[in-house]
Amino acid sequence: MMEKNAIERKIRELLAKMTLEEKAGQLQQCGPSLVGAFEVSFEELLDMMFDGRISKEEFDRLMSGAKQDFHEDDIRAGRIGSFNGIGDAATANRLQKIAVEETRLGIPLIYGYDVIHGFRTVTPIPLAESCAWEPGLWERTGRLAAEEATAAGVHMTFAPMVDVAKDARWGRVSEGAGEDVLLNGDYGAAKVRGFQGDDLTREDAMAACVKHFAAYGACEAGRDYNRVDMSLQKLWDEYLPSYKACIEAGARAVMPAFNDINGVPCSANEWLLRDVLRKDWGFDGMTVSDANAIAECVNHGIAADKRDAARQCLRAGVDMDMTSNSYIEHVQELVESGELEESVLDEAVADILRVKFEMDLFEHPYRTSEEREADAMLTQEARALAREAAVKSMVLLKNEDAPSGLPEGNSGNKKILPLAPDARLGIFGRLAADRGQMTGAWAVGANPDDCLSILDACRERGISYRYLDGADNPEGLSTKKRILEIAEESDVFLAVIGEDKEESGEAASRASITLKDSDIQLVKDLLEVGKAQGKPVVAVLFNGRPLAMPWLAESADAILEAWHPGVEAGPAILDVLFGDANPSGKLTTTFPYASGQCPMYYAHMNTGRPGGKSKFTSKYLDTPLEPVYPFGFGLSYTTFAYENLSVEKTEDGFHVSVTVKNTGSRAGEEIVQCYVQDVAGSRVRPVKELKGYKKIPLAPGEERRVEFELPSEKLGFYSREGTYVVEPGEFRIYVGGNSRDVLEAGVIL
Ligand code: GLC
Numbered sequence: 068m069m070e071k072n073a074i075e076r077k078i079r080e081l082l083a084k085m086t087l088e089e090k091a092g093q094l095q096q097c098g099p100s101l102v103g104a105f106e107v108s109f110e111e112l113l114d115m116m117f118d119g120r121i122s123k124e125e126f127d128r129l130m131s132g133a134k135q136d137f138h139e140d141d142i143r144a145g146r147i148g149s150f151n152g153i154g155d156a157a158t159a160n161r162l163q164k165i166a167v168e169e170t171r172l173g174i175p176l177i178y179g180y181d182v183i184h185g186f187r188t189v190t191p192i193p194l195a196e197s198c199a200w201e202p203g204l205w206e207r208t209g210r211l212a213a214e215e216a217t218a219a220g221v222h223m224t225f226a227p228m229v230d231v232a233k234d235a236r237w238g239r240v241s242e243g244a245g246e247d248v249l250l251n252g253d254y255g256a257a258k259v260r261g262f263q264g265d266d267l268t269r270e271d272a273m274a275a276c277v278k279h280f281a282a283y284g285a286c287e288a289g290r291d292y293n294r295v296d297m298s299l300q301k302l303w304d305e306y307l308p309s310y311k312a313c314i315e316a317g318a319r320a321v322m323p324a325f326n327d328i329n330g331v332p333c334s335a336n337e338w339l340l341r342d343v344l345r346k347d348w349g350f351d352g353m354t355v356s357d358a359n360a361i362a363e364c365v366n367h368g369i370a371a372d373k374r375d376a377a378r379q380c381l382r383a384g385v386d387m388d389m390t391s392n393s394y395i396e397h398v399q400e401l402v403e404s405g406e407l408e409e410s411v412l413d414e415a416v417a418d419i420l421r422v423k424f425e426m427d428l429f430e431h432p433y434r435t436s437e438e439r440e441a442d443a444m445l446t447q448e449a450r451a452l453a454r455e456a457a458v459k460s461m462v463l464l465k466n467e468d469a470p471s472g473l474p475e476g477n478s479g480n481k482k483i484l485p486l487a488p489d490a491r492l493g494i495f496g497r498l499a500a501d502r503g504q505m506t507g508a509w510a511v512g513a514n515p516d517d518c519l520s521i522l523d524a525c526r527e528r529g530i531s532y533r534y535l536d537g538a539d540n541p542e543g544l545s546t547k548k549r550i551l552e553i554a555e556e557s558d559v560f561l562a563v564i565g566e567d568k569e570e571s572g573e574a575a576s577r578a579s580i581t582l583k584d585s586d587i588q589l590v591k592d593l594l595e596v597g598k599a600q601g602k603p604v605v606a607v608l609f610n611g612r613p614l615a616m617p618w619l620a621e622s623a624d625a626i627l628e629a630w631h632p633g634v635e636a637g638p639a640i641l642d643v644l645f646g647d648a649n650p651s652g653k654l655t656t657t658f659p660y661a662s663g664q665c666p667m668y669y670a671h672m673n674t675g676r677p678g679g680k681s682k683f684t685s686k687y688l689d690t691p692l693e694p695v696y697p698f699g700f701g702l703s704y705t706t707f708a709y710e711n712l713s714v715e716k717t718e719d720g721f722h723v724s725v726t727v728k729n730t731g732s733r734a735g736e737e738i739v740q741c742y743v744q745d746v747a748g749s750r751v752r753p754v755k756e757l758k759g760y761k762k763i764p765l766a767p768g769e770e771r772r773v774e775f776e777l778p779s780e781k782l783g784f785y786s787r788e789g790t791y792v793v794e795p796g797e798f799r800i801y802v803g804g805n806s807r808d809v810l811e812a813g814v815i816l
Contacts, residue, residue: 070269074424080709084172085416087399087409092141093148093174093416094394096355096387102540109133117544118394134711137162145170146395147389148419149177149355149368151225154186154512156440159220160433167432174811175432176554177423179320179355181275182224182262183242184208186215186512187636187776190448192255192571192611193228195243195460195630196506198652198701200738200760202257209261210455213273213508218435218443222426223274223320223384224262225355229255229309230279230324234666235656236289238575241508241631243609245655246668246698248305249757252312258297259316267319267429272433279315279324279357281339282306286326289665291576295326300750302328305670311348319422323361323385332367334360335376339750340384346652350390353410353418355387356380362391371538375537378407386415401420420445442483445517450635457632457639463653463702464626470601474488483603484603484644485704487558490534493557495550496564505632508572517634519561524637528645528671529679533557546589551597560604561595561644562623568631571611579617585708587618594622607640613658613696620695622640628652646704651736653701653761663692667738669698669806699740699757705731705767709739714800723813725802728770738762742776742801742809749786755806758782775802 069077072600082090101109116126117206117222124773137158141147142165159178166176185191190208199205209227216224229251232240244254259275266272282302297306310321321344323333331337334356344350361380362373370376377393378401388394401407423429466482498504500522500792503515525532533553534656535546564586569575584597593604603624608614619626627650629640642648659667664687678686686692711726727739741759777800783793795816803809 068266068425068427074421074733075524078420078426079174080448081174081420082416087197087402089172090412090416091395091398092146093107093419094387094398094399095392096149096151096179096389097138097141097147098390099137100152101135103135105688110489119652122141139165140177140670142166142446143169147176148174149179150410151179151706152176154180154219154221156218156435156437157222163432164479175423177222177426177428179223179225180216180221180510181226181511182212182216182221182273183226183228183509184507185453185510185633186216186219187214187514187517188453188508189443189510189518190453191460192507192631192635193243193490194241194611194656195252196319196456197250197655198462199456199459200653200762201251201459204456205254206453207259207482208262209258210264211452213262213264214271215443216425216512217271217273218709220435221273221677222428222434223276225278225322225506226262227255227258227275227313228278229313230282230284231306231309232284233654233668234284234289234664235580235613235659235663236572236576236578237284237286238577238612239284239573240656242569247757248308248656248668251656255309255313256316259313259318263317263319267425272426274320274422274426275313275318276320276322276355278322279610280310280333280344281323281324282328283324283326283745289576291574292325297329299789302591303785308370314344314348314350314391319425321350321352321354321356322634323360324365325357327367330806332364332369334381334385335364335369335383337383345384351418353386353422354384356385356389358389361385361393376491381407381415382411385401385419387517393788397643400799401508406471422607442604451552453633454635454639454642457635458642458648460630460632460652461639462628462654463576463650464628464696465620465623466702467603470603472601473603481581482704483642485603486644487644490558491556492525492530492561493553494525494534494563494785495588496562497536498565498766499561499563500536504568504609504634505634505636507568507633508575511664519635519637521561521637521640524641527638528641530641536776547592547596550592552582554596554600554602556666557602558801560597560602560603562593562605562606563609564591565609565614567578567714569609580612580665581616581662582619586771590619590623594627605644613656615661615695616657617660617695631726649701649704649733650701651738653699653738654696655698658696659694661690662812663687667694669755672751673754678768697805697807700807701805702735702736705722705733705735707730707737707765707804709803710811712800714812714814716814721776721777722784723800723802725773725810727765727773729765732767734764736762736764737804739773739804740805741777742806743777743782744799744801745782745784745794746797746799747795749792750784752784754803782816
């Protein structure tokens with residue numbers, strides 16, 4: 068990469084040549100918009116489909132007549148600096164050629180896209196992959212995403228998303244690393260390393276755009292786009308560190324969130340975007356608004372109109388306007404009228420040019436070709452990595468003893484899972500066959516036909532199975548009668564249930580996060596027949612959020628949480644069910660008992676009356692206090708024991724060590740978790756905070772001493788005065804295989 072001073076000199080030289088219109092053009096990010104014989108706007112057409120005024124088929128017919136407008140004349144006039152949503156090499160190079168060869172200054176475009184969890188090789192949704200607790204894996208899948216996406220012309224991804232999400236009603240919990248700020252930070256930093264590599268000038272380097280800055284996951288009531296209101300201490304303690312970890316990892320872009328923080332929308336929040344991001348954290352990359360977010364400052368009620376919004380957001384530190392046209396329509400006139408200093412505009416242009424220079428786009432504007440694109444996608448190595456990530460993302464939530472007569476699994480133990488290699492499956496539920504649902508939300512480069520469903524994998528593996536999609540038989544037979552037919556040829560029932568991919572992700576909040584009635588009824592029917600015939604019922608869950616499923620947890624014989632696993636969904640699930648792989652995933656979100664408990668998370672405060680048996684304590688009349696599955700929980704096909712926890716005070720904090728032993732009959736990996744509690748601080752502190760974790764392989768009978776260093780610097784918090792403090796006093800250290808079942812030791816800092 069060009070030396071920093073050389074880049075700054077080139078930026079200054081270029082700025083000096085640019086007109087006001089060309090400067091405003093660099094701030095403009097367009098998407099390929101749709102044109103066609105629509106009497107209504109595309110957004111209105113979408114609404115008409117979603118609210119049923121037109122059918123999906125009618126919508127598709129209208130869309131088929133539309134063509135994409137790539138705004139070539141605006142590019143030629145220097146009025147566009149970036150595109151969102153260009154995902155093929157030919158289009159990327161065609162538009163880049165206009166920008167580089169047909170404009171006055173030849174400033175290249177930068178292409179952004181939502182490459183969240185893979186591009187053509189779709190890997191598990193982030194919430195799933197976070198359950199691997201494995202930064203090395205997260206980095207490797209990030210690198211794969213960059214290799215494929217940059218081959219398709221992408222320069223920058225609008226990822227990683229590291230919004231701490233403690234409320235399972237929020238659909239975008241699927242897009243991040245769950246409820247813990249340390250895990251989100253580690254996940255995001257690993258993705259930044261994977262996306263960007265160690266040389267941004269490489270053609271397979273993809274700039275990371277950390278989002279959504281900040282605290283979008285704390286939207287009130289779990290309702291997407293809703294307000295965020297919290298103390299600055301809570302913001303600093305529980306939300307900002309995950310974004311900071313990504314900046315420290317070298318991310319070159321940041322996307323402000325849609326939400327306000329304490330009444331000031333992030334897009335117009337100078338404290339957030341200049342004081343915190345740039346002055347405190349030293350960030351010198353570019354910021355790009357979320358889609359239409361600048362214009363939406365009018366809806367927020369902080370701007371009188373788009374012109375006012377443009378002035379406020381540019382002044383606050385939003386460099387690039389994603390598709391609201393507020394900047395391109397108003398910035399030039401704002402500067403000419405003296406309401407906006409040209410220096411503010413120049414600063415934003417400089418940030419954008421800096422990233423373009425760092426990526427060497429001026430010297431190498433054509434970073435890909437159609438040949439490279441064709442060779443890059445969906446290689447065998449990519450599929451193997453996607454399958455590894457999917458296996459490591461899955462969480463075994465329940466695994467009861469096998470009923471007599473069930474062929475023994477290949478681990479020789481008496482549990483239902485793993486299944487014997489020749490076990491015959493009775494598979495129920497449409498998600499077992501639906502390849503398209505396997506990608507989960509935000510799979511922009513996906514081709515659903517690339518995905519392998521459970522049925523595909525059964526066929527590929529030669530598994531004997533019968534399948535019923537859960538709907539009643541057209542001939543009027545009830546599902547139960549069909550189950551009976553199938554039962555004769557099955558050893559085990561698989562109930563494949565959960566959420567469609569549209570039920571999580573953006574604009575997909577759910578007030579009730581229970582299973583569908585049809586899924587519950589299917590499991591009930593299977594259990595009724597299964598109990599009578601000695602056929603265990605294994606639930607396989609596809610979902611993009613924690614679900615409130617106490618009945619299933621109580622009733623099913625085994626439960627495998629598969630999330631939305633990506634292109635290798637089916638093979639990975641069978642790898643786990645048949646024991647080729649020993650599940651090691653651990654939940655990174657709490658599974659509540661009821662929707663009404665949301666937000667529910669492990670790092671909660673104790674309160675003055677911690678929930679207990681007596682009436683006047685903090686709990687619900689109608690719901691147990693404990694979650695169905697706690698943060699950090701996950702079973703294995705083997706078992707692990709923890710003993711001899713030791714904590715020694717060091718010069719700079721604590722040294723923690725514990726012995727972990729594989730007490731079962733097969734090799735496995737255990738995610739050892741280390742939590743801390745500051746027992747009495749100048750502000751109340753959570754009952755537990757994750758401060759370290761290690762994933763260790765153990766052979767049967769093997770034991771290992773696992774060590775954690777806890778520097779005191781990591782044990783602090785933001786005081787009443789808003790400064791970071793580390794206070795001496797009593798601490799409790801908890802170590803275990805989840806946040807509930809732990810060994811404990813008390814120490815004094
Ligand atoms: C969306 C999302 C954001 C995404 C952007 C571009 O509204 O909020 O995460 O990166 O638009 O698609």
